[in-house]
Amino acid sequence: MKALQFSAYGGPEVLTVGDAPEPHAGPGQVRVQVRAAGLNPLDWKLRAGYLSQGAPLEGPGRTGFEAAGVVDEVGEGVTGTAIGDDVFGLGNATHAELAVLDAWAAKPASVDWAVAAGAGVAxxxxxxxxxxxxxxxxxxxxxxxxxxxxxxxxxxxxxxxxxxxxxxxxxxxxxxxxxxxxxxxxxxxxxxxxxxxxxxxxxxxxxxxxxxxxxxxxxxxxxxxxxxxxxxxxxxxxxxxxxTTGGEIDRAAALAEGARLLQSNDLVVKVQTFPLERAREAVEISESGHVRGKLVLLP
CATH class of the missing domain: 3.40.50.720 (NAD(P)-binding Rossmann-like Domain)
Known part of the structure; x- marks a missing residue:
């Protein structure tokens, strides 16, 4: 599968799109065929090495913490979600054609893929x-x-x-x-x-x-x-x-509340979309600090 990755910490120039091993859903997880994936400041902080605490990069680094897509693999213990369901949610290494989600909610049919992808983390x-x-x-x-x-x-x-x-x-x-x-x-x-x-x-x-x-x-x-x-x-x-850095609430319940608000139009998420091959451009915009709404990558 194609994925956004980097082999050394640095600026946007270290990002490349290349082949990566397919991930698989573990217990309590689902895998999705990614339709869109949100871009967040945490992504470029990870790529720049700000989260490494001085440790060297081991193997290719991957970015992405949210995505929307179609479930194609369901992990052990997952109930209420089946292969073929449209979902959006939170995971790791989501800037790819396939991604594993740890927390998710059903994507309302009326909500665009890019909007759903940009909603999870926010x-x-x-x-x-x-x-x-x-x-x-x-x-x-x-x-x-x-x-x-x-x-x-x-x-x-x-x-x-x-x-x-x-x-x-x-x-x-x-x-x-x-x-x-x-x-x-x-x-x-x-x-x-x-x-x-x-x-x-x-x-x-x-x-x-x-x-x-x-x-x-x-x-x-x-x-x-x-x-x-x-x-x-x-x-x-x-x-x-x-x-607050996370972990204090039920993430799935929060995503479900977000889905309801998106469906009722009480929540509107403005997005700018970029094909995965133009990820560097999107990252540069994110790093500028002058973003209205969310930046979203389309694999």
Whole structure:
């Protein structure tokens, strides 16, 4: 099968499309014929060696943590899913013609393959953050970085739950934030003051998905610093805000919630698609940090 891979850590130039061994579904897993696979910042951080802790690369490296496709192999213990089902979800090495998923949900027939492929990581991450913060009806939450892949999904899910959402982004994306139901503010210096201007009642929670605002600033916008949560910053000092890296929620249940919202059009995921052979171009866009919605590869 064809797969995106790299034989050394480095920039986008180390990526190639070549032959790779076919994976197989283990216990509790399914294998899919990939129709589309999402691209995330974690992919280029993996390729650049940021996650290696200094260890050398052993064998070809593979990227991809989400995909949508048709189930063609079902692992031991899997129930409720059969060969031929259309699904989307989370796995590893998904930038390929075949991929194994560890968590998945049925893809609604009305949802495009690329949209479903770009939804998995963003939906799981957004729901995890919102759940850990207790965001629901009557809450007022800031999504710091609301125009990106995870941020735009978090905004829409929070709105669907009945929350008032303030979201930050650059000048070019202020209209987009309004379109998806948020009160838009510019990110950068002075963010706290701009948030207070549009939400004078104060915030119940802050979800940082961009990693650009200092932790002390995020903490200052809520009464309890623990009601500020980041997915993008690791050096939090003594700010008191929390970091989430995964594992705290039922991923399959989160994906099922995302599927329902996609089907009802309460969640819209904007995507840019690229054939697998143009993956370098997509990665360069991802690394630029100026992405609206999700980047998706088509094998």
């Amino acid at each position: 939906v799981e991450t957004a729901i995890r953050g919102l759940d850990l913060l207790g965001v629901g009806r009557g809450s007022t939450v800031l999504v710091d970085g609301g125009a990106g892949g995870v941020g735009a999904v978090a905004v829409q899910i929070a709105v669907s739950r009945g929350a008032t959402v303030v979201a930050s982004a650059g000048e070019a994306n202020q209209g987009y934030l309004t379109e998806i139901g948020a009160l838009p503010v510019l990110y950068g210096e002075g963010l706290a003051e701009r948030v207070r201007a549009v939400a004078p009642q104060g915030l119940d929670a802050v979800l940082d998905v961009a990693g650009k605002t200092p932790p002390t600033t995020l903490a200052s916008m809520v009464a309890d610093p623990a009601q500020a949560l980041t997915i993008a910053q690791f050096d939090l000092g003594d700010s008191g805000i929390r970091l």
